[in-house]
Amino acid sequence: MKRLQKLLVLFMMGILLAGCGSSGEDESAAQEYSEEAELPVQADDGEAKKSASADGGEAETALSAEEDDPAGGERSRARQAAGEEETKEAEEITYIDVPVYSGKAYAEINGNVPYFNDAELSTESYETYAELDDLGRCGPCMASVGQDIMPTKEREGIGEVKPTGWHTVKYEGVVDGNYLYNRCHLLGYQLTGENANRQNLITGTRYMNVEGMLPFENMVADYVKETGNHVMYRVTPLFDGNNLVADGVLMEARSVEDGGEDILFNVFCYNVQPGVSIDYATGESSLDPATAAQAEGKSRSAQQEQNARGSQTQQSQPDSVQASQPQPDASQSQAQAPPEQVQQPEQVQASQIQPEQPSQQTSPSAGAAYAVNAKNGKIHIVGACPATGTSSKAMNEPVYFGTYEEAEAYSMGIAPNESKRQCGNCW
Amino acid sequence: MKIILALDDDNGMMFNKRRQSQDIEVRKKIAEITAGKRLWMNGYSGRQFRDMEMDLCIEEDFLGRAEQGDYCFVEDRGILEAVEKIEELIIFRWNRRYPSDLHLDFLPREKGFVCTGMEEFPGHSHDKITMEVWRREK
Numbered sequence: 262m263k264r265l266q267k268l269l270v271l272f273m274m275g276i277l278l279a280g281c282g283s284s285g286e287d288e289s290a291a292q293e294y295s296e297e298a299e300l301p302v303q304a305d306d307g308e309a310k311k312s313a314s315a316d317g318g319e320a321e322t323a324l325s326a327e328e329d330d331p332a333g334g335e336r337s338r339a340r341q342a343a344g345e346e347e348t349k350e351a352e353e354i355t356y357i358d359v360p361v362y363s364g365k366a367y368a369e370i371n372g373n374v375p376y377f378n379d380a381e382l383s384t385e386s387y388e389t390y391a392e393l394d395d396l397g398r399c400g401p402c403m404a405s406v407g408q409d410i411m412p413t414k415e416r417e418g419i420g421e422v423k424p425t426g427w428h429t430v431k432y433e434g435v436v437d438g439n440y441l442y443n444r445c446h447l448l449g450y451q452l453t454g455e456n457a458n459r460q461n462l463i464t465g466t467r468y469m470n471v472e473g474m475l476p477f478e479n480m481v482a483d484y485v486k487e488t489g490n491h492v493m494y495r496v497t498p499l500f501d502g503n504n505l506v507a508d509g510v511l512m513e514a515r516s517v518e519d520g521g522e523d524i525l526f527n528v529f530c531y532n533v534q535p536g537v538s539i540d541y542a543t544g545e546s547s548l549d550p551a552t553a554a555q556a557e558g559k560s561r562s563a564q565q566e567q568n569a570r571g572s573q574t575q576q577s578q579p580d581s582v583q584a585s586q587p588q589p590d591a592s593q594s595q596a597q598a599p600p601e602q603v604q605q606p607e608q609v610q611a612s613q614i615q616p617e618q619p620s621q622q623t624s625p626s627a628g629a630a631y632a633v634n635a636k637n638g639k640i641h642i643v644g645a646c647p648a649t650g651t652s653s654k655a656m657n658e659p660v661y662f663g664t665y666e667e668a669e670a671y672s673m674g675i676a677p678n679e680s681k682r683q684c685g686n687c688w
Numbered sequence: 689m690k691i692i693l694a695l696d697d698d699n700g701m702m703f704n705k706r707r708q709s710q711d712i713e714v715r716k717k718i719a720e721i722t723a724g725k726r727l728w729m730n731g732y733s734g735r736q737f738r739d740m741e742m743d744l745c746i747e748e749d750f751l752g753r754a755e756q757g758d759y760c761f762v763e764d765r766g767i768l769e770a771v772e773k774i775e776e777l778i779i780f781r782w783n784r785r786y787p788s789d790l791h792l793d794f795l796p797r798e799k800g801f802v803c804t805g806m807e808e809f810p811g812h813s814h815d816k817i818t819m820e821v822w823r824r825e826k
Contacts, residue, residue: 373704480786483709487813526704526787681808681816
């Protein structure tokens with residue numbers, strides 16, 4: 262099987278931790294693409310500081326390094342103040358083999374064993390976010406996730422953040438929720454409560470977010486909530502060369518107090534969207550030829566069917582695969598829309614990333630499977646009970662969704678503390 | 689025998705040889721259901737119950753040892769091979785999606801089970817846990 266080789270560069274450095282000091286040093290490095298086998302990552306006894314990029318092509322790749330300065334500009338609660346007086350630096354390079362995407366949202370890396378060194382494992386909560394590189398791209402984000410840094414309030418809007426490679430583009434019927442890209446939290450909001458931090462948000466596909474990252478994030482969040490233990494957690498976006506959109510993210514986690522007995526994984530989540538081709542250099546996208554051909558075929562069939570019926574109705578574009586990519590001007594206009602316009606999705610969706618606009622609809626469409634009562638957040642299955650019908654028992658303010666996850670996220674925005682979210686008649 | 693399982697939305701049970709999730713409220717419910725009966729499980733599952741005062745039968749080959757009327761809490765293996773011995777399935781659903789590489793290896797309905805009862809309750813770390821009881825169709 263053809264494999265894509267990713268280069269992961271780890272800068273491990275002790276940081277001056279006496280008092281509130283920090284090294285604040287910048288690091289940069291350039292590495293050439295190498296066919297060398299995987300190199301081991303060695304532990305360092307200082308606080309970790311990582312920088313990563315990826316190289317999957319033949320050309321030389323320059324890697325940028327990110328500064329990790331927990332005391333300046335980056336949040337760091339309850340840091341583990343070890344009191345080191347010296348700053349030490351070490352550099353480790355490792356190559357990770359990432360299989361070419363073949364239909365599964367993630368691939369296991371290094372036998373599911375994360376690359377943490379002993380010094381990075383902490384039973385005290387903290388979180389660090391790498392500085393953006395020269396291209397404005399995110400670097401590794403790391404946290405010792407504990408209950409004390411988990412969110413206690415609803416997430417606020419993140420619409421004002423435009424990660425590198427960001428485009429507002431819809432593929433109706435191809436992408437769950439229609440919008441190709443979401444602002445993807447590297448450290449999910451449910452873990453560290455980090456909101457509109459541009460050092461924590463990348464341009465990620467809906468698929469990577471929901472199918473790739475979210476299940477792992479759920480597993481960590483629920484473990485921490487249940488046990489009160491900590492989970493060492495790091496998410497590293499991997500960019501190929503100077504690309505503005507990451508090929509994917511490396512997610513590493515290890516439960517600390519039990520030595521990884523309950524939580525242990527190291528996976529690469531692919532930043533892909535089935536049916537859509539992405540230019541990772543710019544974030545531009547287009548329908549896959551096969552998907553487009555399928556759409557054309559469907560469109561032709563529908564047209565023939567209509568012609569056969571002698572219908573006078575005007576043929577509309579098929580919903581199933583219609584891509585609507587804003588014109589540059591329109592995109593620019595949308596990108597600069599007032600916060601209240603672009604924040605709407607964040608208010609209604611609790612999952613880790615948000616589309617520019619919500620996928621909710623106030624009238625049922627062919628793909629609407631669930632309806633949420635906007636007054637109380639109750640989720641209904643369309644057609645399963647009178648609340649989604651047309652009788653006097655129908656909801657006054659239904660909001661329709663294609664997937665249960667979307668409906669649930671919307672419902673959580675309305676009634677966050679509701680324990681019985683599903684309609685008793687429908688389920 | 690009566691099998692007790694915990695599943696996510698994809699009928700997943702484990703990822704990377706680790707249970708997907710746990711909840712003290714599920715353990716309490718299991719203790720309540722199996723009170724006065726024999727409850728079998730292996731050592732891995734037994735560690736989850738170490739803080740509970742329960743009389744457990746811990747054996748690695750517990751599925752082969754359990755007798756009619758006994759309960760078995762299964763986390764790390766398929767149960768298709770023992771399906772003919774199963775009188776009842778009690779499934780706790782997390783109502784969440786987790787990563788999974790071990791799944792329930794059959795659909796209860798396809799093996800002649802029907803859902804005869806359902807109960808929802810809040811967990812300690814899960815908003816809502818659903819307990820389903822499946823029995824053989826008569």
